[in-house]
Amino acid sequence: MGMWSDVKWLFFDVGDTLVDEWIPVDHIMNQFVERAADRGYSITIQDVREKFIESYSNFIDSPMQYAISQLIEKEEDRAYIRPRLKYRKELETPYPEAKKILAQLGEHYRIGIIANQSPGTAERLHQYGFSSYVDVIACSAEQGLAKPDVRLYEYALEKAGCAPSEAIMIGDRIDNDIVPAKLLGMKTIRILQGYGRYQPSKGADDLPDCTISGLDELIGLLL
Missing domain, CATH: 3.40.50.1000 (HAD superfamily/HAD-like)
Known part of the structure; x- marks a missing residue:
């Protein structure tokens, strides 16, 4: 031993x-992509994944909040997106x-x-x-x-x-x-x-x- x-x-x-956790994380990433599109942003799930990788690589808390801060320019758009994202734990x-x-x-x-x-x-x-x-x-x-x-x-x-x-x-x-x-x-x-x-x-x-x-x-x- x-x-x-x-x-x-x-x-x-x-x-x-x-x-x-891959499926529910991908699910909430897709929610982000969809809500960003509501505000006129053309973001792909791969864009979000790359920001998650950056977040983990740099030991930044809350990868989703980091992705939002990096990919969404206006605070009013961030404020629209944040409360509309829900992590589906049952997935x-x-x-x-x-x-x-x-x-x-x-x-x-x-x-x-x-x-x-x-x-x-x-x-x-x-x-x-x-x-x-x-x-x-x-x-x-x-x-x-x-x-x-x-x-x-x-x-x-x-x-x-x-x-x-x-x-x-x-x-x-x-x-x-x-x-x-x-x-x-x-x-x-x-x-x-x-x-x-x-x-x-x-x-x-x-x-x-x-x-x-x-x-x-x-x-x-x-x-």
Whole structure:
């Protein structure tokens, strides 16, 4: 097991880690394109995707607000567009392999969730078929703390009765998943899914212990 020999707990992010957000993100991008057209702008979804990539590459919060600020010239047009965009959370779907991976890992590790999510995370995990594998849930809406605040991580570790050195954080984002976990002494695995894969590592402080391209790689890595 090597570097994982002391690990008892695996903590997962949700969005773009266990759950694919590409479809709802594309959906809200198309809403933006349509509302921009209402105001006379000829913008394509690829234009919006490029701004999302810029946002993640530069660690800018709220990629959609960044895209609006960059692609819409007039504030009156921005004010028209912003309230007309709605993220459709029901369009999120678990990655096809996620349930099987959790089941296999759950035979050897306890599993927790540390995520920035809207209310109802436990119910959604149940709908996805994940809940029987998850022992601890620490989410922003319920705890009133949002990543990268290390207090959300501390809450999860305390609830798990787990020392940081006994845990791995698995997530897609350097800023929200890797950096705070490393600050506490947790081990880290970065998964290159979603727009989080465009965040660049800047040095030892944010360099994960391992980087993988998909969930299925966890089996060979951890078992």
